[in-house]
Amino acid sequence: AQSVAQPEDQVNVAEGNPLTVKCTYSVSGNPYLFWYVQYPNRGLQFLLKYITGDNLVKGSYGFEAEFNKSQTSFHLKKPSALVSDSALYFCAVRAALNAGNNRKLIWGLGTSLAVNP
């Protein structure tokens, strides 16, 4: 079965410290992996994706993520957290082809990031 796990409901970090939001996945075939951020009463904003190539992917707002095939992980990282990074973060993986060939995304349950001043 295809799935995404975000093992932490909430992550707390002090401003200026590095942050990590964890994601592991299970999907058949080569995974396409995504991170999105959701601010209150806002839609999902695309942060970054891994399709192929370098395992370290750089995205918006200074975020990066590292694809680890052996551990089936795609953790989101940032070297120095900002208070404005506080939001809900979702990891998603593209599902394998189905009859509709729609490439629908399978989502984790989200991790709430709180950056304390």
Next chain:
Amino acid sequence: GAGVSQSPRYKVAKRGQDVALRCDPISGHVSLFWYQQALGQGPEFLTYFQNEAQLDKSGLPSDRFFAERPEGSVSTLKIQRTQQEDSAVYLCASRGTGQQETQYFGPGTRLLVL
């Protein structure tokens, strides 16, 4: 505006009422997705269009849910005889060709069924 737009942003309905939710995708985007996001949960896939063709509706929870995209642009998600369990945020996303799978989301419609 270059992004995905959705209307209304908020909708309160009495149980049993029909509602219609609108999505305007990014101009030229071929693919359009609808998701349902319950409070504290991740999005759950509802249905997918490629142009005007609805290629996958496997996520629609019941036959009360219906989606259309008659001209391959604007899409409408209709919920008939709404129930309290339909209360959620309904998200629309579009995706162009040659963009390696990235879906771009609208702000969502928050539906509350009383």
